Amino acid sequence: MSERRDRFDPELDELFGxxxxxxxxxQQVRESRPEPDLDPRFPPVLRAHLMQEAxxxxxxxxxxxxxxxxxxxxxxxxxxxxLVAAAIAVVVSxxxxxxxxxxxxxVSHRRTVDPHQAITLSFxxxxxxxxxxxxxxxxxxxxxxxxxxxxxxxxxTPLHPLAADTDYQxxxxxxxxxxxSGQTLASTVTIDFGTQPATPGPTVAPVPALQATAVAWxxxxxxxxxxxxxxxxxxxxxxxxxxxxxxxxxxAPASTEVSSESSATxxxxxxxxxxxxVIFPPGQPAMALSEMPAAAVKVSPNGFNVALAVVQPGGDAxxxxxxxxxxxxxxxxxxxxxxxxxxxxxxxDGDNRIVFVTPRGIYAVDLDDQWSELFAFPSGGxxxxxxxxxxxxxxxxxxxxxxxxxxxxTxxxxxxGSSTSPxxxxxxxxxxxxxxxxxxxxxxxxxxxxxxxxxxGGQVATPTQLPGxxxxxxAFSGSGDEVAWAATSGKASxxxxxxxxxxxxxxxVPGAPVEGIQELALDAHGTTIAYGFDPGGIEVATxxxxxxxxxxxxPSSLAFSPDGTQLAFVAAGSxxxxxxxxxxxxxxxxxxxxxxxxLSRFVDAQVSHxxxxxxxxxAAGAPPAATVTPASVHRxxxxxxxxxxxxxxxxxxxxxSARLIVDPAGTSPGQLSDETVVLxxxxxxxxxxxxxxxxxxxxxxxxxxxxxxxxxxxxxxxNPETVVTVTFDSDLDASSVSAASLxxxxxxxxxLSPLGPPTYDPDTRQAALxxxxxxxxxxxxxxGTAMSDIDGGHPPATSVYPVGG
Amino acid sequence: MTLxxxxxxxxxxxxxxxxxxxxxxxxxxxxxIYRFAYSRTRDRDAAEEVTQEVFMKALRAMPRYRPSGHPxxxxxxxxxxxAIADHFRQQRPQSSLDAAVEIVDPARPVAERVVESAEAAxxxxxxxxxxxxxxxxxxxxxxxxxKLAQIGxxxxxxxxxxxxLVHRGMVTVRKRLGVDAVAGEAL
Numbered sequence: 001m002s003e004r005r006d007r008f009d010p011e012l013d014e015l016f017g018x019x020x021x022x023x024x025x026x027q028q029v030r031e032s033r034p035e036p037d038l039d040p041r042f043p044p045v046l047r048a049h050l051m052q053e054a055x056x057x058x059x060x061x062x063x064x065x066x067x068x069x070x071x072x073x074x075x076x077x078x079x080x081x082x083l084v085a086a087a088i089a090v091v092v093s094x095x096x097x098x099x100x101x102x103x104x105x106x107v108s109h110r111r112t113v114d115p116h117q118a119i120t121l122s123f124x125x126x127x128x129x130x131x132x133x134x135x136x137x138x139x140x141x142x143x144x145x146x147x148x149x150x151x152x153x154x155x156x157t158p159l160h161p162l163a164a165d166t167d168y169q170x171x172x173x174x175x176x177x178x179x180x181s182g183q184t185l186a187s188t189v190t191i192d193f194g195t196q197p198a199t200p201g202p203t204v205a206p207v208p209a210l211q212a213t214a215v216a217w218x219x220x221x222x223x224x225x226x227x228x229x230x231x232x233x234x235x236x237x238x239x240x241x242x243x244x245x246x247x248x249x250x251x252a253p254a255s256t257e258v259s260s261e262s263s264a265t266x267x268x269x270x271x272x273x274x275x276x277x278v279i280f281p282p283g284q285p286a287m288a289l290s291e292m293p294a295a296a297v298k299v300s301p302n303g304f305n306v307a308l309a310v311v312q313p314g315g316d317a318x319x320x321x322x323x324x325x326x327x328x329x330x331x332x333x334x335x336x337x338x339x340x341x342x343x344x345x346x347x348x349d350g351d352n353r354i355v356f357v358t359p360r361g362i363y364a365v366d367l368d369d370q371w372s373e374l375f376a377f378p379s380g381g382x383x384x385x386x387x388x389x390x391x392x393x394x395x396x397x398x399x400x401x402x403x404x405x406x407x408x409x410t411x412x413x414x415x416x417g418s419s420t421s422p423x424x425x426x427x428x429x430x431x432x433x434x435x436x437x438x439x440x441x442x443x444x445x446x447x448x449x450x451x452x453x454x455x456x457g458g459q460v461a462t463p464t465q466l467p468g469x470x471x472x473x474x475a476f477s478g479s480g481d482e483v484a485w486a487a488t489s490g491k492a493s494x495x496x497x498x499x500x501x502x503x504x505x506x507x508x509v510p511g512a513p514v515e516g517i518q519e520l521a522l523d524a525h526g527t528t529i530a531y532g533f534d535p536g537g538i539e540v541a542t543x544x545x546x547x548x549x550x551x552x553x554x555p556s557s558l559a560f561s562p563d564g565t566q567l568a569f570v571a572a573g574s575x576x577x578x579x580x581x582x583x584x585x586x587x588x589x590x591x592x593x594x595x596x597x598x599l600s601r602f603v604d605a606q607v608s609h610x611x612x613x614x615x616x617x618x619a620a621g622a623p624p625a626a627t628v629t630p631a632s633v634h635r636x637x638x639x640x641x642x643x644x645x646x647x648x649x650x651x652x653x654x655x656x657s658a659r660l661i662v663d664p665a666g667t668s669p670g671q672l673s674d675e676t677v678v679l680x681x682x683x684x685x686x687x688x689x690x691x692x693x694x695x696x697x698x699x700x701x702x703x704x705x706x707x708x709x710x711x712x713x714x715x716x717x718x719n720p721e722t723v724v725t726v727t728f729d730s731d732l733d734a735s736s737v738s739a740a741s742l743x744x745x746x747x748x749x750x751x752l753s754p755l756g757p758p759t760y761d762p763d764t765r766q767a768a769l770x771x772x773x774x775x776x777x778x779x780x781x782x783x784g785t786a787m788s789d790i791d792g793g794h795p796p797a798t799s800v801y802p803v804g805g
Numbered sequence: 806m807t808l809x810x811x812x813x814x815x816x817x818x819x820x821x822x823x824x825x826x827x828x829x830x831x832x833x834x835x836x837x838i839y840r841f842a843y844s845r846t847r848d849r850d851a852a853e854e855v856t857q858e859v860f861m862k863a864l865r866a867m868p869r870y871r872p873s874g875h876p877x878x879x880x881x882x883x884x885x886x887x888a889i890a891d892h893f894r895q896q897r898p899q900s901s902l903d904a905a906v907e908i909v910d911p912a913r914p915v916a917e918r919v920v921e922s923a924e925a926a927x928x929x930x931x932x933x934x935x936x937x938x939x940x941x942x943x944x945x946x947x948x949x950x951x952k953l954a955q956i957g958x959x960x961x962x963x964x965x966x967x968x969x970l971v972h973r974g975m976v977t978v979r980k981r982l983g984v985d986a987v988a989g990e991a992l
Contacts, residue, residue, distance in 0.1 A: 011946075011953055015972055026975055029928050030947040036843035042853055043835050050831055050860055051808070054824035057864050112815060194816045220894075240937045373984050516869045533869065550871065552883040554962040572890055573937075576961065607823075745813050 024476065038566045100125055100183040102172065102191070109192035113664060115162040116297045119144075119156050120169060126151035131178035137171045139701045140730035140788035144667070151180070160763050163706055165197040165637065165731040167663055167699060192664045193664065197637075210538060210549035210567070212578040212691070215299060224559040224568035224575060225287075225297045227279035227306065228324035232561075232568040233475060234575040236293035237278040238564075277308055280575075287326050296346045296356075299324070305367075307354045309343035316340035318561045319356060319365060333365045344383050349392030349637060355453065362395060377401045377462055385448070385472045391480030395502045398448045398472060402463065409583070446470035448501045450483060464503040468496060475520040476500070478562060482526035484509065484515040493517050494616050497543075504745070508616035509543055517640050519555055523564035528580060530558045530567050540567060540580055544594035544685060545601070548581055592643035595654035595679045598686040599638060605657050607636040619687035628693045630673065635661040639674065640708035644777050644804035651681035657708075657800045662696060671696040672704075674799070701798065703730035703789045706783055707763075708801045713774060721755065721770050724781050724803055727787075728765045736788035737767045745800070747778025779804025810876070817877050821867050831860055834878055837949065838885055844948045845889045845940070847933065858888045875958045882951075882959040886941050893937070931978045939974035956981050 011029065019459075104122040107113045119138075130147055132324040136156075138144060140163065154177075160333035162168065169192045174185040215232055218224075222236035277294035280286045289297065295309040295317055304324055317340065319333035332354070334340045346356035353366045355374065361380060362497055365371040377383060378401070385398035445540040447470045449463040464640040468487020478481050484497035495512030498505055509529065520533025528548065531539045537552040553571040560580070567578045598617060605613035606629045614625040641656035656677045664670035678690030707729045713720030724744065737760040744752040755770045769781070788794055816874045819826035822891045838859050851919035860886050864869075870880065932943050940961065946967075953971075 009950060015953075015968055016975065022975055022979060026947060029975075029978070031950050032928065033846075034846070034926065036840045036852060037849045038839060038843075039853070042856075043839075046833055046857055046860065049857075050864055051824055051828055052829050054864055057867075086874055093929065098950055114812070196812075196820065204832075209958065213962065214962065215965070491968075513869060516866065521829060533866070535866045535887070537883070539871070547871075550961065551961055552880055554887060566826060571961070573886055654938070767895075799944065 007511040012625050015139060017203040021639060030461050035248060047479065059094045062553075064517055084564075088122060092792060096253070099186045100127075100177065100179045101185065102189045103172075105191050107168075107170075107193040108191045109193065112132075112196045113162070113168075113193050114394055115164055115195050117162075118157040119191075120149065121153050121154045121170070121172070123154070123177070125179040125181065125183060127154065128178045128180050130181075132176065136173070136176045136620035139169045139171070139791075140166065140703065140728075141701070141791040142168070143731050143790060158713045158763065160731065162195050163727075163765065164195050165635065166706070166729045167192065167661070183602055190452050194669075195512045208642045210540060210551040210578040210580075212551055212553065212569075212576040215568075215575045216278065216286065216766060217295065217573060218570045218575040220556065222293070222557065222570050222575070223296065224557045224570050225286075226299070226559060226561050226568060227281075227297070228299055228303050229281060230561050230563070230566070231281040231574060232285075232566070232577045233277060233279035233289070233297060234570060235277045235295065237276065237575065241648065251400065254374060255755035271588070275317065276310075289322060289326050290329075291321065297409070298329060298346055298348055298354075300348045300351045302351045302353070309344055309346050309356060311342075312340070315342050319343065319344035319346065319354060320366060321354070330367075331760070332367060332369050333363075333371055335365075335369045335371065338371065343388060343390045347380050347388040347392035349453075353392070354387060355392035357383050357395070358384045362386070362388075364392075364453075374452065376403070376718040378403045387474045387476065389480035389500060390478055393453060393480055394476065394478075394483065395451045396448055396466070396469070396483065396485075397451050399462065404450050416571060443467040444470065448472070448474070448485075448497075450500065452500075466496070466503065467506065468494065468500070471517075473517055473520050476521050477526040478560060478564075480525035482522060484520060484522055484529065486520065486527060494612055495520075495529070507683070509545075509685075512541070512545070513539060519558050521560055522565070524562065528558065528560070528564055530569075531779060532556075532558055532569070533685045538569065538571075538578075540568075540578075542594070546594055546596045549578070551578065577639070588648045590646045591652035592641075592679075593683075595686040596654070597642065598688075599654060599656055599658075599677060599679055602679075602688055603636045603638060603660075607633055609633075617688055619682055620690050620693075623691045625688065625691055628691060630660060630662070630693070630696055634663045637707075638803040639705060640781070640803055642777075642804050643777070646681070653677040654686070657801045659692070659700075660696075670699040672699050673697065701789075701791065701793045703728045703793060704795075705729075705783055708802050708803055710775065711768040722773065722775050724771070724775075725768045726767045726769075726781060726801075728781065730759060730789035730793070731762060731765065732761045732767070733788040733790055733792075734762065734787060735794050738786070741784045742767055742769060743784075744771060744780050744803070745782055746774070746776050746804075747780075752776075752779065776803035777804050778802075813877055817870065817872065821870065827864060827867060830877065834881055835860075837878060837930060837969035838881055841882065841944065841949055842889060844929075844944050845933075847929075851892060852964060855885065855888045856863050857894055859884045864890070873896055875955060879955055879958045882945065882949075883957075883961075887957060889941075890937060928982060929980060931981050932974065934981070935974050935977060939977070942967050943974040944976075 012026050012030070017025050036764040070207050081163055087150050099393070101124045102121050103522060106120045107117070112154070132146060132154065138156070138235060145159060145411050147155045147157065149155050167547065168697040169190055172185065172189045174188050178184055184396060187386055209772040210771055216234060216237050218234040225233050225235065227233045236683045245483045253307060266387045267326050276288055276290040277297050278286050278288050288310055289306060290310045291311050292312065295311050297306060297308050299306050306322050306324060308320045308322070310320050311317050311688055320329050322329045329330070333356070341358040341360060342359045343463065349355050353364050355362060359377065361376040362369055362374045372652040380509050382803045383401055386394040386401060388397065443465040443683040447467055448463050449465050451463045462618050466485055469485040471486045471493070473486040474483065481500055482497055483500050483503065486493045487496050493513070493515045494519065495509040496506050497509055498507070512529070513533070515529055516533045518534045521530040522528070529541055531541070531542060532555040533539070534554045537550060538555055538558070539550045540548045542548065553569065553576065553786045555569040555571045557570040558567060559569070567579055567580050569578070570577055601613065602617045602625070606625065609629070609631055612625045614629070618625050637659055639657045639659050644655070646652040658675050658677055660675060662671040673694050675691065676692040677688060679686050680689040706729050709725040711723040711724055711725070726742065737758050739757055742758045744754065746752060755772060758767050760768050781803050783799045785794050785796070785798060816826050816829055820830050826830050835856070839856045840850055842855035842859070843849070846855060859881060865879060915930065931938060941960060942956055944950045944958065946953070953964045953967050956967045960967065
């Protein structure tokens with residue numbers, strides 16, 4: 001583990017350049033880093049333990065792989081030589097006594113061979129170099145140079161980098177090689193391997209990082225909230241790690257990014273820590289709302305008042321209402337006639353009434369201290385999982401807190417185990433077309449309920465059970481009109497949502513993460529969603545699945561600002577605020593941008609055979625993806641896609657060709673199927689509406705299309721041109737790339753006239769067609785059987801790939 | 806040694822479902838993570854405990870890991886920083902620097918004294934006494950040689966904020982070693 005640290009670190013100069021003594025000290029501190037005391041037995045023991053755990057934890061999910069044609073970066077990688085040297089040689093055959101045999105290859109059975117890597121074949125005897133015949137073959141057709149590393153080791157170096165994410169087979173006929181003693185192979189030897197997927201290229205926008213600013217210390221159990229004037233706050237800002245010489249200041253201004261950081265050397269006197277609920281108006285001193293921590297803080301809709309559930313010694317809480325500036329605190333509950341209780345949540349119902357949750361039930365109290373019971377929990381409930389909507393009108397009630405009398409009154413399918421879909425429950429609110437996927441989600445007795453709270457004490461409206469909500473990960477939109485929850489099944493999660501006014505109209509959020517959701521927050525209307533994972537950090541995404549930003553911070557509380565432009569969160573003892581970027585205008589977006597992401601997730605789900613995800617991503621009436629997708633698929637990627645913009649009466653449509661691949665194994669040859677996937681929008685969400693999966697067929701030795709790309713005309717171009725690029729897995733016979741083997745057709749079957757014959761670049765294995773103007777909607781690129789690789793292989797049939805849109 | 810980025814990306818992708826690939830990641834990053842854990846805890850048992858927790862958490866989260874454009878190691882360091890913070894929360898009250906402040910020759914510049922091993926231990930003990938975030942930033946910069954930008958990614962801060970943390974931390978270390986110890990003050 002020891003290593004010399006004599007490399008110069010230029011960043012130290014940048015940090016301490018203005019203070020030579022400090023720079024020298026920093027350099028010497030760096031050089032004096034203590035070497036760790038390591039028990040040599042520990043690494044292998046932990047590794048063995050991890051490997052045992054990994055066999056259980058890592059399901060066989062090869063994962064979606066990006067289409068190699070979208071990716072251009074790997075061509076510049078300089079991995080090859082080093083990896084050849086480091087590669088493990090795998091024994092591929094044994095020789096009958098005295099016979100020549102290939103005993104090892106650096107690629108045999110490996111599925112992640114670097115495309116730049118040379119292939120070595122080691123024999124058990126010195127080879128007569130003159131005997132190597134040209135019949136030695138690589139499939140897909142690949143030109144190689146043949147050299148010798150030593151008399152026993154043959155090196156095949158591809159003239160062009162191998163295709164990414166492709167299965168290869170090296171075939172050595174029995175008479176292709178002869179040893180110096182005249183021996184030949186006992187039989188034909190084949191070596192199969194696969195190459196790595198390509199590196200994401202520039203067309204794939206990187207997920208932006210959430211730029212978070214630490215605002216203040218926050219206790220680990222604190223809740224983030226937004227105070228008056230869009231000022232972030234924490235319900236318990238007690239310093240979590242006091243230092244001997246100074247205490248961190250919860251009242252530090254939020255204007256610097258390290259305002260949460262205690263510094264014993266600060267020349268500014270540090271105020272005593274403010275404990276309790278504190279808000280941090282930007283650019284102004286922090287404002288303490290209470291001396292004790294609060295369980296919850298909410299601002300009234302008119303912004304004039306703040307309500308706090310201030311936790312008292314012993315755990316009971318007082319509901320206190322203050323002016324927006326923290327002045328004139330007034331305790332409104334408990335009143336003289338009631339005893340106190342812990343409060344787990346509160347919300348404003350209008351500007352004069354506060355709804356709050358205690359272990360006994362849900363109550364309301366107005367600013368005149370008049371209170372009423374809205375809903376009583378059964379004895380034994382905890383109320384800890386109750387979630388109040390910000391408008392105080394709805395609440396999520398865990399199953400344990402739902403009285404059986406109320407539950408059975410709903411005629412919900414959950415209570416009886418009926419197979420009736422949620423959308424068919426007795427509330428009669430009606431299921432829209434968009435809700436059709438909800439038929440997949442049936443509630444169980446463990447799932448919680450959505451309750452509409454009565455305006456005053458009295459009859460409670462029939463609650464609706466939220467299928468899959470047993471996880472308890474539930475959030476309401478800021479307006480209270482949407483509720484979302486993570487429906488879990490084993491490790492997998494599906495994010496479902498429903499309007500609170502029609503909770504049986506359940507829909508799946510198509511772009512949501514599929515597992516590990518621990519925290520959830522919605523913006524005002526549920527169009528932007530923040531997810532918290534542990535471990536895994538934060539992801540902010542649109543309801544359509546576009547990821548707006550991520551952070552490695554692991555939050556215990558998430559809260560959107562009222563306008564949805566900021567996200568406050570508590571993580572690792574700090575209240576942080578991140579600006580939520582809208583979908584970047586600099587990234588070219590098409591009408592199908594979100595559809596592309598859903599398509600990726602769909603293919604990913606096909607590869608992993610994630611049945612719940614396939615169901616969530618499929619529209620009602622679509623072919624059953626789980627049934628028509630071969631179960632044995634190892635890999636998959638999108639070859640091409642085209643987007644048809646929507647019209648006044650119909651939304652956009654995305655049509656794609658995707659390849660599903662079964663890798664060769666042992667004597668089983670590799671197989672593939674090029675499927676057609678059609679996606680459309682329903683209620684603003686992309687779902688798969690059409691799917692056609694041909695039967696798997698042998699990969700064979702014909703050239704295959706790996707990807708199809710379209711470069712639209714440059715903006716403002718005088719002579720606008722569109723270039724269609726087709727990338728193959730095989731080295732092509734350049735003379736076969738012609739108008740007879742590659743052309744463009746309109747939806748009506750008309751051939752588009754290109755500006756010239758197709759071109760071919762052997763370095764990239766790309767053939768290109770250029771046409772004037774833009775491609776008409778529905779255009780397809782056609783690869784005919786006249787196309788030929790260098791070994792004379794032809795595609796068995798004409799193939800078409802959508803490109804126009 | 807740093808893995809080539811493209812290779813690491815492929816390895817991480819495979820590790821979402823392939824135990825062997827995860828094992829390769831472990832083989833590559835064990836040393837860094839253990840060293841970081843040890844630098845912060847100065848205790849073999851604690852470093853082992855933290856390292857085990859880091860890799861177990863990473864293993865469980867691999868299927869949903871999404872590359873952020875930063876090295877995979879940033880994520881491991883982030884998990885490590887959280888695990889170390891948890892470790893110290895459970896260990897409170899923390900030891901002060903008092904025990905490390907022994908007889909020193911105040912006439913010699915601090916930087917000169919650092920090269921001696923006892924002094925080196927003292928300096929790192931001074932770093933241990935810094936506030937959590939300064940300590941993390943200092944250890945990642947001076948102990949792990951990470952770039953400021955990567956430290957920012959790990960800590961969820963801007964590069965500028967990390968600079969300030971390291972600078973403040975270094976000033977505090979100098980002050981404590983060069984001034985406080987001489988004056989015999991408890992640090």
